[in-house]
Amino acid sequence: MKIRVVMIWSAFLASSMFTMAQTGAGNGNAIALARKSAAVQTAYNFLIDQAQRLRDNNLRSQTLDAIANRSTCVYHRANVSPAMQQAIVQQLLAAGLADPTDDKAFPGGLIAGVYPAIVNDGSACPQLPQAFFSAPGSVFAGHHSYPGGLMVHEAN
Numbered sequence: 001m002k003i004r005v006v007m008i009w010s011a012f013l014a015s016s017m018f019t020m021a022q023t024g025a026g027n028g029n030a031i032a033l034a035r036k037s038a039a040v041q042t043a044y045n046f047l048i049d050q051a052q053r054l055r056d057n058n059l060r061s062q063t064l065d066a067i068a069n070r071s072t073c074v075y076h077r078a079n080v081s082p083a084m085q086q087a088i089v090q091q092l093l094a095a096g097l098a099d100p101t102d103d104k105a106f107p108g109g110l111i112a113g114v115y116p117a118i119v120n121d122g123s124a125c126p127q128l129p130q131a132f133f134s135a136p137g138s139v140f141a142g143h144h145s146y147p148g149g150l151m152v153h154e155a156n
Contacts, residue, residue, distance in 0.1 A: 027130050030147035034134035040148030043155035044133060067132055073125040074118060081122055085115050 034040045047067055054060035065072045080088075089111055092098035098110060106113035119127045128135075137144025137153040144153045 027134070030136075031131055031134040033146075034148030034151070037148050040133070040151050043148070043151040046155045047151065070131045070133075071125075071127055072132075074128060077115070077118055077121065077126040078124050079122065080115075085111060089114055 044067075048064070051060060051063040051067060054063060089098065092114070093100060093110075098114070100110070102113060103110040115121075117129060119129050133151055134147045135150040136146060137149030139145060144150065
């Protein structure tokens with residue numbers, strides 16, 4: 001069975017699954033809206049509380065960083081060049097882990113599906129274009145598709 005490739009968030013950072021063309025100023029508006037939402041605030045406080053209860057120091061630290069640090073590094077994308085990205089996509093295709101027909105399904109092709117837009121891509125500390133706190137939970141008109149929807153989704 002082939003696994004259809006979906007846009008990947010780092011860790012649960014999924015948080016940027018929907019950012020392919022969203023590295024602009026609209027993210028500031030999303031942050032402002034999420035901060036005003038009682039539901040998002042409640043979800044944020046719940047997730048922080050749950051993360052603080054993690055017993056493994058490393059896991060706790062990384063989880064809190066991913067939730068609360070707007071500038072958290074997406075380490076699995078650090079120093080990954082476009083040529084390396086292309087090679088990895090080719091390996092996925094060769095192993096049958098990506099469907100070549102998905103190349104037409106994703107805006108920007110399969111490479112954009114596996115490697116969604118990210119700030120400072122290829123650097124030592126690439127970052128998500130949208131803070132986890134204010135990221136939507138899905139695409140427009142989908143499940144939790146509002147600013148902060150990912151936070152609410154994860155808390156539920």
